[in-house]
Amino acid sequence: MSHVDPLLLSREHPELSAKVPVEVSQRQFMLIVCLVITAAAAWRPWETAKVFIAGATAFYVVITFYKLWLVYLSGHEHAELKISDEEIAALDDDSLPVYSIMVPLYREPEVVPHLIAGLVRMDYPADKKNVQLLLEEDDDLTRSAVEKMDLPPGFEVTLIPESFPRTKPKACNIGLEYATGEYLVIYDAEDRPEPDQLKKAVIGFRRVVPQVICLQSRLNFYNPRQNLLTRWFTSEYSSAFDLQLPGLASLDSVIPLGGTSNHFITSRLRELLGWDAYNVTEDCDLGVRIYRRGYKSRMLQTTTWEEACSRIRFWIPQRTRWIKGYIQTYLVHMRDPRRLYHELGLANFLHFQILIGGMVIAVLINPVFWSLAMLWFMARSDALASLFPGPVFAAGAVCLFAGNFVFTYVGAVGSYNRKYYDIVKYSLLAPIYWIFMSYSAWRALLQFFSDPFRWEKTQHGLD
Numbered sequence: 001m002s003h004v005d006p007l008l009l010s011r012e013h014p015e016l017s018a019k020v021p022v023e024v025s026q027r028q029f030m031l032i033v034c035l036v037i038t039a040a041a042a043w044r045p046w047e048t049a050k051v052f053i054a055g056a057t058a059f060y061v062v063i064t065f066y067k068l069w070l071v072y073l074s075g076h077e078h079a080e081l082k083i084s085d086e087e088i089a090a091l092d093d094d095s096l097p098v099y100s101i102m103v104p105l106y107r108e109p110e111v112v113p114h115l116i117a118g119l120v121r122m123d124y125p126a127d128k129k130n131v132q133l134l135l136e137e138d139d140d141l142t143r144s145a146v147e148k149m150d151l152p153p154g155f156e157v158t159l160i161p162e163s164f165p166r167t168k169p170k171a172c173n174i175g176l177e178y179a180t181g182e183y184l185v186i187y188d189a190e191d192r193p194e195p196d197q198l199k200k201a202v203i204g205f206r207r208v209v210p211q212v213i214c215l216q217s218r219l220n221f222y223n224p225r226q227n228l229l230t231r232w233f234t235s236e237y238s239s240a241f242d243l244q245l246p247g248l249a250s251l252d253s254v255i256p257l258g259g260t261s262n263h264f265i266t267s268r269l270r271e272l273l274g275w276d277a278y279n280v281t282e283d284c285d286l287g288v289r290i291y292r293r294g295y296k297s298r299m300l301q302t303t304t305w306e307e308a309c310s311r312i313r314f315w316i317p318q319r320t321r322w323i324k325g326y327i328q329t330y331l332v333h334m335r336d337p338r339r340l341y342h343e344l345g346l347a348n349f350l351h352f353q354i355l356i357g358g359m360v361i362a363v364l365i366n367p368v369f370w371s372l373a374m375l376w377f378m379a380r381s382d383a384l385a386s387l388f389p390g391p392v393f394a395a396g397a398v399c400l401f402a403g404n405f406v407f408t409y410v411g412a413v414g415s416y417n418r419k420y421y422d423i424v425k426y427s428l429l430a431p432i433y434w435i436f437m438s439y440s441a442w443r444a445l446l447q448f449f450s451d452p453f454r455w456e457k458t459q460h461g462l463d
Contacts (some may be wrong), residue, residue: 008171009273015288015335018093018278019327021452023335046387053372054392057366060399063362066354070247071239079246080301081215083200093125096151099198100181100266104171105135108189109145110461115189120152124198130180134171138162139145165453168259169275176266176274186264190413190460191260191310192305200302201263213268214290216298217261217411218242221308222432224420230308231426232411232433237308239414249299253351254344257297261304268295275331279332280455281325288333292343307460316440317456323444327384328452330356334457363441366434369399404431409451 001112010017022030040048073079100120105112119131137159148159157176160171168362172186183201187193194200197217204215218241225233241258248255262283272289275282291296297393309315333352341349376384412427447454 004172004174004177004213006274008173008275010078010278012273013356016332017276018332018452021328021448022331023460026335028333048277049387050344050389051394053350053387053396056369057392057395057399059358059361060369060403061395063358064399064403066266067244067410068406070244071413073247073250074243076247076250080299081200082301083203086198087203087287088199093128096125096128096199096202097182098128098130098177098180099124099202100130100132100184101187101198102132102134102172102175102179102184103187103189103191104168105141105142105173105189106139106457107216108460109141111189112145115191116149116151116155116302118192119155119388121308122193122198124196126152126154128181129154132158132175132178134160134175136160136162136166136171136189165278165455167277167280167282167453169182169279170277172282173274173277176269179266181266183263184269185263186260187304188260188306189306193217193261194302194304197261197300197302197304198263200300204298204300205263205265208298209296211296212298213295213296214257215244215263215300216243216255216257216297217263217300218303219258219261219306220303220418222305223308223310224298224423226267226308226310228426228429229312229433230310231423232430233308233312233315234418235411235415235418235423235427235430236433237414238418238420239410242417243410243414246299248351248355251347251351254291254294254348254355255287255297255299256355256407257283260306263300264299272383276332278453279325279328280453281329284325284356285329285332286379288329288356291348292333292340295345307456313457314459316436318458319437319440320444321454323363323441323454324448325450326360328357360441363434364445365436366438367442398412407434417440 004012007019010019014020037048103119105114105115119129120126122129127462129412131154133146133155135146135157143157151157154217158175160174163170176184183198183205185198185201201215205212209213220237220241221230221234225231245255259281260283272293274385276285279285287297309318334357340352344352372384372387375381385393408427408430411425411430415421
């Protein structure tokens, strides 16, 4: 294993890696922006506040209609690859290629028996499954649990040496070197993919154009009703993976991949040098790099069931890591905006700004406008009202009422679309969930500058 370099992307293409969180030129730009805003606020504080509010309000309007647009487009016939039962039945098992399955595990001994049983049950020839359990060398508990199992043929353990950074993408890069399959998929330890998912992916890859090198499955949860938090989480995932990502796919847009159940053409993934070991939301980053290289991703209509995090003290670190990774991804790819524009084209460049940068900005500034709204309703201050001149006030009212309705509506539609009819009503309480998101976002921003590569592991086995 000594010849494997899991940090290859950061060595050969440092401009595409988050190893250096913020480049010198970006630091200088941030400093200049901060100085300009500070000077403007000191010179004309009220006018500066008006400009900020007007810009943020316009941003919210764009985001609101963008979300609705994606939901509308999700009904397009090309939004997802749909594989019929007849197509699956017509497959000749002898013609199926070897399929590599990689499962990173860390301190998860309790899920090992269920994980192996689930992979065995997948409807794919046993002699064509190349399964790697990626275990950290110093994870004695999980290694012991695996050693006690009688691993089926085709299953093997790949040990990940203890080294910096301690991240999932670093482990996956090591596994990628030993993958023997024509296709490759990542599953998390607690995942329960639909049994025919691998066959659907094979048919999907045979159907699409050669530029498509990744198929993203839908993700949802097998414990949606455990408590209020899992209901909110389920509503969010149902709208994201069943509506918004298919809407993006119908536009042939950049797709920020999910952290699991993305299927790849193995040779193309190696060509991309795998994942960025320094990016803590490596899936989103890889989704962007796929398009920058001239390739594409599509959505595959099949579901992998995961465990929804059911405790807020574990959910917040998980969401912190995701948002921190989005910050990393945005700053990495915006190191050279002109090059990014050239490689993505205008439409995908704009999608990137909204999907990656816009998502982070929205959850960071939400508390500011919640506070302003509360002050207005409590005090009805003329001074506060002057910050919202006519057109801005009208747009702000649209955001306050129509915008919040849209975000609540999207979550409700996602739940309804999944036939979680009893969860739809919990979408009305989503603003509480958004507060947790914004708290996680500010935590992510602070952690990005203080500890950018920290991987806060999600706790499983709580369902």
